[in-house]
Amino acid sequence: xxxxxxxxxxxxxxxxxxxxxxxxxxxxxxxxxxxxxxxxxxxxxxxxxxxxxxxxxxxxxxxxxxxxxxxxxxxxxxxxxxxxxxxxxxxxxxxxxxxxxxxxxxxxxxxxxxxxxxxxxxxxxxxxxxxxxxxxxxxxxxxxxxxxxxxxxxxxxxxxxxxxxxxxxxxxxxxxxxxxxxxxxxxxxxxxxxxxxxxxxxxxxxxxxxxxxxxxxxxxxxxxxxxxxxxxxxxxxxxxxxxxxxxxxxxxxxxxxxxxxxxxxxxxxxxxxxxxxxxxxxxxxxxxxxxxxxxxxxxxxxxxxxxxxxxxxxxxxxxxxxxxxxxxxxxxxxxxxxxxxxxxxxxxxxxxxxxxxxxxxxxxxxxxxxxxxxxxxxxxxxxxxxxx
Amino acid sequence: xxxxxxxxxxxxxxxxxxxxxxxxxxxxxxxxxxxxxxxxxxxxxxxxxxxxxxxxxxxxxxxxxxxxxxxxxxxxxxxxxxxxxxxxxxxxxxxxxxxxxxxxxxxxxxxxxxxxxxxxxxxxxxxxxxxxxxxxxxxxxxxxxxxxxxxxxxxxxxxxxxxxxxxxxxxxxxxxxxxxxxxxxxxxxxxxxxxxxxxxxxxxxxxxxxxxxxxxxxxxxxxxxxxxxxxxxxxxxxxxxxxxxxxxxxxxxxxxxxxxxxxxxxxxxxxxxxxxxxxxxxxxxxxxxxxxxxxxxxxxxxxxxxxxxxxxxxxxxxxxxxxxxxxxxxxxxxxxxxxxxxxxxxxxxxxxxxxxxxxxxxxxxxxxxxxxxxxxxxxxxxxxxxxx
Numbered sequence: 001x002x003x004x005x006x007x008x009x010x011x012x013x014x015x016x017x018x019x020x021x022x023x024x025x026x027x028x029x030x031x032x033x034x035x036x037x038x039x040x041x042x043x044x045x046x047x048x049x050x051x052x053x054x055x056x057x058x059x060x061x062x063x064x065x066x067x068x069x070x071x072x073x074x075x076x077x078x079x080x081x082x083x084x085x086x087x088x089x090x091x092x093x094x095x096x097x098x099x100x101x102x103x104x105x106x107x108x109x110x111x112x113x114x115x116x117x118x119x120x121x122x123x124x125x126x127x128x129x130x131x132x133x134x135x136x137x138x139x140x141x142x143x144x145x146x147x148x149x150x151x152x153x154x155x156x157x158x159x160x161x162x163x164x165x166x167x168x169x170x171x172x173x174x175x176x177x178x179x180x181x182x183x184x185x186x187x188x189x190x191x192x193x194x195x196x197x198x199x200x201x202x203x204x205x206x207x208x209x210x211x212x213x214x215x216x217x218x219x220x221x222x223x224x225x226x227x228x229x230x231x232x233x234x235x236x237x238x239x240x241x242x243x244x245x246x247x248x249x250x251x252x253x254x255x256x257x258x259x260x261x262x263x264x265x266x267x268x269x270x271x272x273x274x275x276x277x278x279x280x281x282x283x284x285x286x287x288x289x290x291x292x293x294x295x296x297x298x299x300x301x302x303x304x305x306x307x308x309x310x311x312x313x314x315x316x317x318x319x320x321x322x323x324x325x326x327x328x329x330x331x332x333x334x335x336x337x338x339x340x341x342x343x344x345x346x347x348x349x350x351x352x353x354x355x356x357x358x359x360x361x362x363x364x365x366x367x368x369x370x371x372x373x374x375x376x377x378x379x380x381x382x383x384x385x386x387x388x
Numbered sequence: 389x390x391x392x393x394x395x396x397x398x399x400x401x402x403x404x405x406x407x408x409x410x411x412x413x414x415x416x417x418x419x420x421x422x423x424x425x426x427x428x429x430x431x432x433x434x435x436x437x438x439x440x441x442x443x444x445x446x447x448x449x450x451x452x453x454x455x456x457x458x459x460x461x462x463x464x465x466x467x468x469x470x471x472x473x474x475x476x477x478x479x480x481x482x483x484x485x486x487x488x489x490x491x492x493x494x495x496x497x498x499x500x501x502x503x504x505x506x507x508x509x510x511x512x513x514x515x516x517x518x519x520x521x522x523x524x525x526x527x528x529x530x531x532x533x534x535x536x537x538x539x540x541x542x543x544x545x546x547x548x549x550x551x552x553x554x555x556x557x558x559x560x561x562x563x564x565x566x567x568x569x570x571x572x573x574x575x576x577x578x579x580x581x582x583x584x585x586x587x588x589x590x591x592x593x594x595x596x597x598x599x600x601x602x603x604x605x606x607x608x609x610x611x612x613x614x615x616x617x618x619x620x621x622x623x624x625x626x627x628x629x630x631x632x633x634x635x636x637x638x639x640x641x642x643x644x645x646x647x648x649x650x651x652x653x654x655x656x657x658x659x660x661x662x663x664x665x666x667x668x669x670x671x672x673x674x675x676x677x678x679x680x681x682x683x684x685x686x687x688x689x690x691x692x693x694x695x696x697x698x699x700x701x702x703x704x705x706x707x708x709x710x711x712x713x714x715x716x717x718x719x720x721x722x723x724x725x726x727x728x729x730x731x732x733x734x735x736x737x738x739x740x741x742x743x744x745x746x747x748x749x750x751x752x753x754x755x756x757x758x759x760x761x762x763x764x765x766x767x768x769x770x771x772x773x774x775x776x
Contacts, residue, residue: 001570001634004404009397012559015650016392171400182389213631214622216615216638223611227604234602243601246389250604250651259647262403263638 001263002213009170009257011149012177015250017242019181020051026137026177027059031091034061035084035134037105038096039069043141046187052096052139064088069097072156072163072278072285073104075119081108082118085134095138095175098188098196099145099154102138106153106173109134110166123155123164129172138178142188143249144196144286146203146256148178156279161365163275170258180253182246190239193248194343195286197232200252201225202270202289209297209307210265210371220260222314227251229315232343267371270296273380276362283352290345291352294337295386299379301329304372308332349388359384389651390601397558397645399537400565403638405630407569408439414525414565415447419479422449423472423522425493426484427457431529434575440484440527452476457485460544460551460666460673461492463507469496470506473522483526483563486576486584487533487542490526494541494561497522498554511543511552517560526566530576531637532584532674534591534644536566544667549753551663558646568641570634578627582731583674585620588640589613590658590677597685597695598653598759608648610702615639617703620731655759658684661768664750671740678733679740682725683774687767689717692760696720737776747772 014022027034034056043049056063066081084090085108095105111118113131121127138148145152151168185193208221228251234244254260273296274288281288301308309325312318312332320328346352354362363381368374375383402410415422422444431437444451454469472478473496483493499506501519509515526536533540539556573581596609619635626632642648661684662676669676689696697713700706700720708716734740742750751769756762763771 001403001638002631004406006400006402006410008400012394012396014394015389018392022394214615214618214635216612216619216635216642219611219615219618220608220642221611223607223609224604227602227607230602230607231604243390246651247602247604250389254604254608254647259642263634 001215003263003265005262007259007262009149009174009259010176011174011257013149013180013253014177015180016246017181017183019179020139022177023052023055023139023179024059027055027061027092030135032060032062033088033090034063035081035088035090035093035108036063036065036096037069037081037093037101037108038067039071039098039101042187043096046184048096048139048141048184052094062088064090069101069104071100073100073107075107075155075157077104078107078111078118078155082111085112090134093134093136095136096141098140098142099147102136102147102175103145103153103155105136105138106147106151106168107155109136109173110153110168119157122166123157126166129168133172136175138175139184140178140180140249141184142192142196143185143252144199146253148175148180149253149257150174152256154275161279163279165271165275180249182242182249185245185249186240192284193235193239194345195284196252197228197235197248197286197343198290198340198345199286200228200248200255202286202293203256204228205293206268206270207261207264207266208311209267209304212306215263217260217262217264224251224255224260225315228255229339236343265371267369269370269375272367272369273362273383276366277349277354279365280358280362281353283354287345287352290340290343291347291349291387292383294333294340295383297333297336298330298386299383300370300373300375301333302326305329307372347387349384354388356388359388389603391651391653393650395647395650397537397562397647398564399562399645401537401568401641402565403568404634405569405571407567408527410565411440411443411527411567412447415443415449415480418523420448420450421476421478422451423469423476423478423481423496424451424453424484425457425469425481425489425496426455427459427486427489430575431484434572436484436527436529436572440482450476452478457489457492459488461488461495463495463543463545465492466495466499466506466543470499473500478522481522481524483524484529486528486530487535490524490535490563491533491541491543493524493526494535494539494556495543497524497561498541498556507545510554511545514554517556521560524563526563527572528566528568528637529572530580530584531573531640532587534641536563536568537641537645538562540644542663549667551667553659553663568637570630570637573633573637574628580672581623581627582733583672584640585616585623585636585674585731586678586728586733587674588636588643589616590674590681591644592616593681594656594658595649595652595654596699597655597692600694603651605648605650605652612639612643612648613703616643617727624731653759655757657758657763660755660757661750661771664754665737665742667753668746668750669741671742675733675740678728678731679735679737679775680771682721682728683771685721685724686718687771688758688761688763689721690714693717695760735775737772742776744776747776
């Protein structure tokens with residue numbers, strides 16, 4: 001634990017089949033004006049919308065709705081929500097949905113009382129969040145981003161063709177409460193479930209692939225990866241396996257509530273590349289991450305060889321006997337590739353709507369960073385070509 | 389994750405060599421009357437006392453001190469502190485020390501404004517904490533109990549010969565802030581360091597040995613155990629190895645801040661037996677746990693065989709080839725025994741001051757519980773005899 005840190009996470013999690021029973025006592029903690037945020041009509045089809053509205057009405061809330069939040073929530077929607085907050089003096093933003101809806105809620109919360117253009121202030125410049133924010137509660141229906149227990153908000157600016165993630169401080173912006181009933185994720189289509197699974201796996205790898213020390217967080221990240229692999233395999237067999245779906249849900253929350261990232265050097269470059277893939281195509285986030293991961297790690301493993309050897313042995317149980325470290329590390333990445341195939345994820349960018357013309361544009365606009373190695377535009381382009 | 393749960397942990401952790409720099413901003417959040425709680429004079433010898441007092445004075449605090457908190461903090465000290473809180477209208481209890489000092493702070497916080505006898509209310513009856521409490525901040529100098537980030541308070545009643553643990557709700561009683569500088573643990577004598585290490589390891593095993601499901605928490609507990617084993621070995625070689633000591637410190641906090649225990653069936657019987665050993669002897673807590681663990685797990689492993697097989701394979705890398713599950717499980721417990729020897733911990737109760745006459749008294753007074761199996765007085769006595 002060589003890197004000093006401060007950690008506090010205020011989110012109260014209610015987890016399980018009975019989690020919704022806590023909604024009334026949470027609602028009672030806030031004023032009467034609620035902005036209800038959700039995506040498509042699936043929460044109406046599932047009956048969740050009615051259940052939430054019933055609790056809101058019993059609590060005497062005045063509800064204003066903003067529906068249709070996109071799977072890559074847009075800055076235009078953030079501004080629309082911010083205006084509703086000001087007009088209706090909203091006391092609580094209740095986000096019902098997946099990471100997109102919650103990310104949008106954070107954007108709205110940060111922007112509503114911001115006196116400058118929030119886009120340039122928060123998403124481009126990462127300025128401190130100085131203005132008042134609106135408390136957020138969430139009811140999660142799709143798992144992956146851990147937005148239910150962190151301060152992250154990824155927003156797409158259609159005008160600027162930019163998808164940028166802002167990590168607001170946990171203390172200020174993490175939801176006050178989050179209701180996690182794994183059964184609510186049953187209605188997510190299988191392709192989206194798989195996308196979510198790989199998003200989680202990628203978060204864990206991206207926090208893991210950095211540092212040369214023997215850090216507790218690495219052992220815990222390994223534990224979460226192993227739990228996720230086991231649960232993913234069970235959920236693939238039976239998407240209504242409660243144990244599997246509940247494990248996936250908690251792997252996700254633990255995977256990015258930042259408690260497993262303390263004192264960690266990290267490498268978020270796969271996310272950086274995928275965000276720009278997302279700006280140019282409609283590719284599901286986790287699917288894009290999976291396609292990019294294999295060529296990315298093949299390109300950079302040699303800079304952090306010891307860590308990729310550890311990953312191969314501890315996550316994929318690669319037997320190192322009679323093999324060089326290079327061979328062990330590459331065999332680990334092969335196992336990752338096989339796992340992606342096992343999940344039924346496409347192997348090429350072509351299959352998710354990218355064209356050859358897009359590749360240099362994506363490579364150029366990607367924010368360059370890395371863990372063991374900082375990539376160049378040329379290297380990103382090579383990585384994209386390798387999975388095109 | 390088959391068991392529903394609610395989790396929130398309000399403690400703000402400042403971790404690392406620079407952690408003390410946050411004390412002034414934390415102190416600024418509370419009123420002017422501070423009760424400073426500590427144990428022996430070691431914090432004066434190390435200079436920590438002067439540093440803390442300097443920050444308190446700069447912050448304009450009026451300080452009342454209660455020193456000499458025992459390693460098994462007593463109910464008499466709790467009442468003494470509670471009276472100081474009332475007399476001086478204390479706004480913050482600042483606990484500087486290890487788990488004992490922090491446990492005592494929680495006892496004082498709960499008792500100060502309790503209108504009935506707090507002992508019978510909290511430690512015997514586990515009644516809800518209805519009265520106001522006093523906020524607690526901590527500066528940790530010895531690691532093990534995770535009292536710096538949980539609601540636990542173990543108090544010894546000398547009159548009643550009872551050492552009872554109360555788990556207060558995290559939201560109410562977990563410290564508001566905790567300062568964790570691994571260097572502060574350097575002054576702890578090696579024997580106490582080792583006792584702390586095994587206390588942590590026992591917490592992890594006791595949360596792990598329960599349940600028949602495939603729970604995320606189990607994978608994370610395994611990660612924390614593996615991290616601790618590695619760090620313990622490094623710290624044994626060089627107690628001033630910062631990486632090792634910082635890893636041990638964080639293994640401890642994560643090991644019992646309850647985030648790795650969500651949705652878990654558990655087995656705290658080793659702690660129950662040790663608490664009564666502690667009521668009859670001056671045995672260091674972690675040392676007592678180590679002595680009791682081996683015969684305890686040998687007595688109960690067959691009731692949760694699958695879990696002990698998993699433990700042997702995942703924690704101690706026991707090769708199962710050509711062996712029965714029974715053999716694998718027992719080999720795992722043998723590895724635990726060897727690890728205890730490696731730590732240099734005594735193997736018998738005799739060596740820590742127990743007499744043969746005490747054994748039936750300890751067995752009789754132990755609270756009986758368990759995970760895979762609930763023990764009887766006779767079984768506890770057999771366990772004690774096996775390590776006498």
